[in-house]
Amino acid sequence: MNFKFFLRLIKKMTLGENGSTLDYRNKVIMAPMVRVGTLPMRLLALEFGADIVYTEELIDMKLMRSKRRVNAALGTVDFVDRSDGTIVFRTCAKERNQLILQLGTADAERALSVGKLVEKDIAGLDINMGCPKEFSIKGGMGVALLGQPDKAEHILTTLCKNLSIPVTCKIRILPDLNETIKLVQRFASTGIAAIAIHARTRDERPQHAPHPDFIREIAKAVNIPVIANGGSKDFHKYKDLLSFRDLCGATSVMVGRAAQLNVSIFRTEGMLPMDEIIVRYLKLSVDYDNPAHNTKYCVQNILKELQESPRGKQFLQCQTLQQMCEIWSLGDYCYRKQLEQKKLGNFGRREVAPGVIPDDDTVDEPEMKRQKMNAPPLDADIIQHNIAFLRSNYSNDTQLPKTRLYTYAGRKNLAIPQYETQGIDKLFRAICTFNGKRYTSSFWEKNKKQAEQGAALVCLLEISEVTENELIKNGSILR
Ligand SMILES: Cc1cc2nc3c(=O)[nH]c(=O)nc-3n(C[C@H](O)[C@H](O)[C@H](O)COP(=O)(O)O)c2cc1C
Numbered sequence: 001m002n003f004k005f006f007l008r009l010i011k012k013m014t015l016g017e018n019g020s021t022l023d024y025r026n027k028v029i030m031a032p033m034v035r036v037g038t039l040p041m042r043l044l045a046l047e048f049g050a051d052i053v054y055t056e057e058l059i060d061m062k063l064m065r066s067k068r069r070v071n072a073a074l075g076t077v078d079f080v081d082r083s084d085g086t087i088v089f090r091t092c093a094k095e096r097n098q099l100i101l102q103l104g105t106a107d108a109e110r111a112l113s114v115g116k117l118v119e120k121d122i123a124g125l126d127i128n129m130g131c132p133k134e135f136s137i138k139g140g141m142g143v144a145l146l147g148q149p150d151k152a153e154h155i156l157t158t159l160c161k162n163l164s165i166p167v168t169c170k171i172r173i174l175p176d177l178n179e180t181i182k183l184v185q186r187f188a189s190t191g192i193a194a195i196a197i198h199a200r201t202r203d204e205r206p207q208h209a210p211h212p213d214f215i216r217e218i219a220k221a222v223n224i225p226v227i228a229n230g231g232s233k234d235f236h237k238y239k240d241l242l243s244f245r246d247l248c249g250a251t252s253v254m255v256g257r258a259a260q261l262n263v264s265i266f267r268t269e270g271m272l273p274m275d276e277i278i279v280r281y282l283k284l285s286v287d288y289d290n291p292a293h294n295t296k297y298c299v300q301n302i303l304k305e306l307q308e309s310p311r312g313k314q315f316l317q318c319q320t321l322q323q324m325c326e327i328w329s330l331g332d333y334c335y336r337k338q339l340e341q342k343k344l345g346n347f348g349r350r351e352v353a354p355g356v357i358p359d360d361d362t363v364d365e366p367e368m369k370r371q372k373m374n375a376p377p378l379d380a381d382i383i384q385h386n387i388a389f390l391r392s393n394y395s396n397d398t399q400l401p402k403t404r405l406y407t408y409a410g411r412k413n414l415a416i417p418q419y420e421t422q423g424i425d426k427l428f429r430a431i432c433t434f435n436g437k438r439y440t441s442s443f444w445e446k447n448k449k450q451a452e453q454g455a456a457l458v459c460l461l462e463i464s465e466v467t468e469n470e471l472i473k474n475g476s477i478l479r
Pocket residue numbers: 031032033034035036056057102128129130131170198229230231232233254255256257258260
């Protein structure tokens with residue numbers, strides 16, 4: 001036996017088929033959930049005791065367009081869309097050994113190129129073969145792959161052969177048990193490290209009872225770990241997860257909705273109250289500069305009907321992390337963290353300090369957006385900042401940026417500011433001319449009035465009538 005072959009054999013024996021150190025047996029897992037399974041929620045699930053966490057489903061084409069970047073200020077690895085600068089996937093070392101990236105794909109080559117791009121940063125790759133949404137099915141992804149077993153098998157085989165991390169798939173059951181068993185056996189023979197089974201068919205919805213009996217029979221028929229999923233409706237405490245796993249005769253269990261509502265379901269010691277979950281979740285959102293709209297969505301899922309309470313209604317008005325944090329007395333925490341991150345060089349999606357000429361690789365988001373909208377370029381003399389006008393910051397009309405600038409002009413005996421507005425595709429940008437200079441915001445507002453307020457805010461910042469800290473604190477500066 002030659003030495004290389006011997007080493008490979010040892011590696012396989014000790015680390016498994018794919019050179020993995022991840023063992024899928026006896027695990028409690030947070031399910032892939034679109035918009036829910038982003039970095040702060042995954043980290044919180046791990047803090048509470050989940051053994052493995054899945055990302056939300058990420059589409060192969062999007063990831064292929066992205067570039068891997070180390071974000072030293074946040075301690076994260078970001079996969080940044082080259083075309084618009086959005087962060088497609090953010091991860092960090094803390095979750096590296098317990099993180100499964102779930103991929104939406106219909107093509108083995110595309111899946112492999114994504115696998116190669118991300119394999120250093122994750123513990124395993126999962127292929128979504130269970131999503132019944134029209135978007136997935138039309139693209140030949142998700143549950144559509146169960147109707148094309150040759151293609152599904154080819155994707156799994158290609159990944160298992162060529163990646164250094166374990167590969168899995170997540171499926172739904174077919175209406176017929178024997179057909180499901182045959183399909184799972186076929187997939188198991190590709191070299192996958194485990195299979196997650198949502199115990200419902202493609203046409204069944206959360207209100208339909210799952211079929212643990214199917215999983216039980218499948219688990220008996222294959223040698224790979226089976227992860228039972230679909231029982232969340234009856235999960236009210238940690239023990240319920242294990243009861244569902246045992247009912248299914250599975251080796252591990254995966255939790256979706258129950259974790260979406262209260263992620264402390266993973267705590268063996270018992271669940272924590274809602275406010276504590278929100279505080280811990282918001283802190284992680286701030287620590288990892290999570291997009292405000294994503295944080296808002298996740299907190300809404302936790303609040304549920306409490307969105308109708310006075311505090312819930314106040315929350316629904318929020319547009320920034322700072323505003324959300326204020327409601328749970330985390331305003332100072334958010335303010336200090338964001339300043340710290342900025343000092344360390346986290347300029348969000350732009351990744352370069354304003355004013356620095358970006359290198360070829362660097363995404364200049366406002367400029368990208370302008371080009372995408374076919375908006376005319378700005379004259380070089382126009383002073384520009386990426387500032388949004390947030391109406392909720394101004395309960396008193398005299399404090400509105402345009403009013404403040406108007407008052408300032410009167411005080412200094414200067415001509416009143418003039419505004420010129422451009423509109424494209426129902427979005428607006430205003431240029432404010434004041435005291436011989438012109439100002440604008442690179443943030444396109446939803447109406448003319450807001451665009452003028454935004455431009456006035458840029459002017460007030462430049463003439464030092466508002467401070468940068470004030471704008472960071474009220475969430476107007478978009479980083
Ligand atoms: C908000 C939400 C988003 C979801 N997104 C995904 C996804 O991206 N990929 C996937 O395979 N399943 C997705 N699912 C399905 C869950 O992973 C899981 O299979 C389903 O909710 C049943 O498990 P449960 O009873 O524990 O909720 C999603 C479910 C929810 C509630």
